[in-house]
Amino acid sequence: MPNRETKLHLLLIAPVAICFTAFFLIPLGKLFLIGGSGEFGWMAYTAVFTERRYVESMITTVLLSLLVTLVTLVISGIAGVFLARNQFAGHSVLTAMLTLPLAFPGVVIGFMIIMLGGRQGLFPALTEWVSGERVVFAYSLVGLFVGYIYFSIPRTILTVMAAAEKLDPRLEEAARSLGARPLQVVAHVVVPALYPALLAAGAICFATAMGAFGTAFTLATKINVLPMVIYTEFTMQANIAMAAALSFVLGLITWLALGLARSLTGNSVAAAA
């Protein structure tokens, strides 16, 4: 017999269930059907692995995301462990500075990169002063790479700091007293202990680099990454079927990356773009 409490709970969850079904599950289902209705038919879903121009952008996007993840983990790993381990004057100011861009949207990140490496940016001015040649990197894949690192560092540093604070410093002392060199301590003690946190943060880095497109949109529309391709298919080519199929494949990849990290680390992983 459904008691009063069950009825009450159903009543409380009903609004979310209805809204979510009407505005997300059904539209997503329809998008899936549309993905199979274009010139390629259902093969549209495999076109990203068979059609040359999609394969190219897929490879670019995956490699870029992997590289961003790796570099971000190294930078944030070093800075995060350092901040968690050492107390000094100005520590909290430094932490605040490192986490300032935490919720900047992709478009703003793009502009920050233009400020650094754009036509009137800091880096070209510096290189001109040093070598006489202005090196502009913002409006290319390099700019996007720097932008995604910029975006991912604050979040990753916070994750690493939280994990490193739980790490027992005596383990490192023990390793050192047994004659391990600093790099050996890092490789055999610190990294294994931080592994779950690094994996979780890495998955978020990877997923956001795969799916975000505000930064690419700001820097240059001709950067050949998958979200940009989807956008062009939809707006310029009016090829809704291909855009739908591509965004499904892209969504599946980011969803799997996050799911994998979650099942490996056992805690909740949430991406925020």
Place this chain on the structure above:
Amino acid sequence: MKRSIHFRWLLVFTLCVSMFLVLPVVMSIMAGLTKNYFVGLSSGLTLDWVIKVWSEYHRSIVLSVGIALACLMCTLLLGIPAAYVLFKRSNAWTRTAEELLMMPVALPGIATALALITMYGAVGEFRSHWSFILVGHVLFTLPFMVRSVLAVMHSIELNILEEGARSLGASFRQRFFQVVLPNCAPGILAGSLMVLTLSMGEFNMTLLLHTPFTQTLPVGLADAYASLRIEVASAYTVIFFFILIPLLVAMQASKRLTQSKTN
């Protein structure tokens, strides 16, 4: 702790990383407030650019603030009851529901936007109304509200508090408003700040969802970056920072508040 040469190198490294993150922010604020960025600070400080941006883009800015507040209302009304039920009934069904709710965050925004357009794009009035953008923002931000409230519910043993109130004869309405809501306040606050911040900055979805009449702040930003001179683009960014940074500071403060309460 003994400070080695490593300490010094690591400090320099960390300082460099923080410079990489903060310098462009400072530069864009300067650029938005100087008369001529190319000449530099010597050309003098001015608010002209900010005023120019405000007069040209204030509709986008007001619209974004409005959508963010409406989004907050929706996530509060939908999210808190949902979190309560997910907390009370922890089983395979609710875990699946929680997983499903997270999907709009895991999926690239462009996919969600395409789904909404293919389904409701032909509904004329709705497509060109700002509530079309609102729907996308609510889908994207709802999981953050639900998770934030759920986390507090799990950390304060809400069940015991509620049983206590029930044994004293409190009705569901009394329990919900006088026990559940006040005790979840830190989670609701943290979730609310998160929702506002994300909604204000959402671009991935909004670029496809917006129409010329419903241009939001970040879409306007992208427009300014693409077409206008660097001082105007910077001044627009300054206005955005002016709204965003207080939210970020409040978010960090509320996190510290929650931690000190639950520890």
